[in-house]
Amino acid sequence: VPQLVRAMKDDEDGGEAFANRLLTLVMVALGLIVAVAVLVAPVLIQLMSNTIADDVAANSVAVTFARYCLPTIFFMGVHVVMGQILNARGKFGAMMWTP
Secondary structure (H helix, E strand, O other): OHHHHHHHHHOOOOOHHHHHHHHHHHHHHHHHHHHHHHHOHHHHHHHHOHHHHHOHHHHHHHHHHHHHHOOHHHHHHHHHHHHHHHHHOOOOHHHHOOO
16 A cells, blocks of 8 residues: 555556556466466365365365365455555545445
C-alpha cells in the first residue's frame, strides 16, 4: 500500500501504470504457481499424506479435489492485490463486503 500511495502522489498518471504493472505481475506469477501446483498435485498429495497416496481410490479423489481447489490461490491473490489498490485509493466499501 505505501508504494501504491507514493505512486499515486508522485506519478503523472496518479499511479495507474504502477497499479497495472503490479496487478499484471501478480497475475502472471500466481498463474504460473497455480499451473505448476495443479500439474504436481499427485506429488503434493504424496508429500502431505503417505496414507492417502498408498490407497489408489483415496489418492484419485484427493488429486482431483486438489486440482479443483488449487486454482483458488490465483483468485484469492488477485482479490488481495485489487483490494490493496482500492484501499490505497481510499475506496473501502468493496472490500468491506468480501469474505
